[in-house]
Amino acid sequence: MRLPDRNHMAIAAVVRYPLRSSMLLVAIAIGVAAVLVLTSLGEGARLYVTSQFNSMGTHLLFVTPGKNEVGGLGGMAGSLGGSPRPFTLGDVRSLKRSPYISSTTPMVMGTANINYQGLERDIGVLGTTHTMKRLFEYEVKSGRFLPELDLDNASPVCVIGDTIARELFGTAEPVGKWVRIGDRRVRVIGWLEQGGQSGGRDLDEAVFVPIAFAMQVYNRESVQRMMVEATSDESLVKAKRDVIGIIKARHFGHEDITVMDQGTILSTFNKIFLVLTSTLAGIAAISLAVAGTLIMNVMLVAVSQRTAEIGLLKALGARRSQIIGLFLTEATLLSSLGAVVGVLVGYASIELLRQLVPLVDFQAPDWAVISAVLMAIASGLLFGIMPARHAADLDPVEALAGR
Amino acid sequence: MIRFENICRDFKVGDETVHALKDVNQHIEAGEYASIMGPSGSGKSTLLNVLGLLDTPNSGHYWLNGRDVSKLPDDDLAATRHEIIGFVFQSFHLIQRMTALENVELPMVLAGIAPAERQDRARQMLCKTGLESRMSHRPDQLSGGQRQRVAIARSIVMEPKVLLADEPTGNLDSQSGKEVLDILEELHADGLTLILVTHDPVIGQRSHLHLRMTDGIIKAERQHLQRQPEDNGDAPS
Ligand SMILES: Nc1ncnc2c1ncn2[C@@H]1O[C@H](COP(=O)(O)OP(=O)(O)OP(=O)(O)O)[C@@H](O)[C@H]1O
């Protein structure tokens, strides 16, 4: 039997039962589209985080207390591995000694209540220094960002995000006003331009205060983490070595810090998102397996609908392999068509997502598209085998009688 | 050409065994025109199915063209069927969605013959069975007799040696039945071995080898009559 003839017969069968065929098509298409859409969510999130990190300037080191063997995102290690020595402002200051370090930005984060003339809300407080502005390229709408102060100068000033400004002051100008943060009076000196998120924190809902002020509010002696800016990309490695060396000396020979550069963080993020995306793909693939069992069902029905025809083919001398080939072609044709429709629907849905959330670059990774299509076709073959063999095993006399 | 040696075919129905063919011994030569007659349930169709390799005997030997085909594997049976045997069924077994021409092409599609040659040969066969003006009609646009003639064209398109027909005129009125029989006899005259099951004693009379079945057993008798003239007056023309 020639290949075009076999394909032609399979197409004829697919066209002859439009309801059956389109139902199967839809089932497979949903599976394939689900893989595309779900993986595009994971991939979109990954690309988003990556681009956020890349917008932070290029030669940054992230320093957290505690030795993190896994090279993960830090922070956690402190609570897991005994009690690492915290960073003091003295530690921060000491890093200035290195010629490869151009700035050191300490951070203390927490939440607090902000109050202006009876209006109040909960906010994220970020204690830091003036260098933060340069690292994240914040735009100031009015007033100014935190001024350059001594590290231990707990000047009661703050810079507020756009959402907070609107909620507390409405259309009035916030700069120059006094607000309450916790039980302290603080003067607003700056109002940040509305704009996205950085480092996972919603900028519009944040209030920036001097590091020493935040340490007083939260009653702590140490900073949570530091961002160290190297003088150049080339000096990044040396800066890292210096950070470790200087802190180790100050911590009596204990190397109890974790220093990560953006590359490490990015690759960690990439790993996490790859796991996330594959998990989503796996979940979506289950729907393909379900579609596969549907293929089996539909093909079994197809065989019983065409029993007499199969009997005739056998009487005319069709070999087993020819009958198997005929039904497998049909199943594969249906699953391939379903895969094509699924890819189209998937891409259309992703385009819709992009329209809805323009901030995130949703896109299904190529590996997900290819494996979804291959899986759909493979499930057509795999789940088509049983019904095809069933057809080939029919007794010709019984089949001719339609039994 | 065909030799049956102690062929038995049993069917199990529940705990009972039906002996459809009981120890059948029969010889049919190439070019023979044989009819199988007998009461309903006597085993005629079973015999024809075994002859056509659609069914395999439980015991005994079946020699076809000098080869024992009673124990062949499935695919060899299919290949032998494809080469040597043509079938004509009482209910035609045409594929409804295909035209007459496509139905006749079907065995050649299975054989992997290219479309041009296929159509050529199918047209010839349809001309031979008098359907030159009905080639692109589908079965539901044809009369019963025309359908059976399409089926005959299909059965001979692979140039088989043996044509097996199970009550080929059973679903036809006497006029179209006669036309179909004429075609079958013509094919026989051209050298085809023709074996048909029939309830019609007139047809039975016209065959040369007369096989009478009762209860799974064959009684053979050879007719020494010459073939009757074409118009014997029992059907208006
Ligand atoms: N698949 C089967 N299962 C069980 N019994 C069967 C089967 N096929 C045939 N038989 C039995 O075998 C016997 C012979 O059947 P067969 O069909 O050969 O009869 P027949 O001579 O062709 O009858 P008819 O003239 O009615 O067509 C019958 O008793 C029938 O019931």
Ligand SMILES: [Mg+2]
């Ligand atoms: Mg019968």
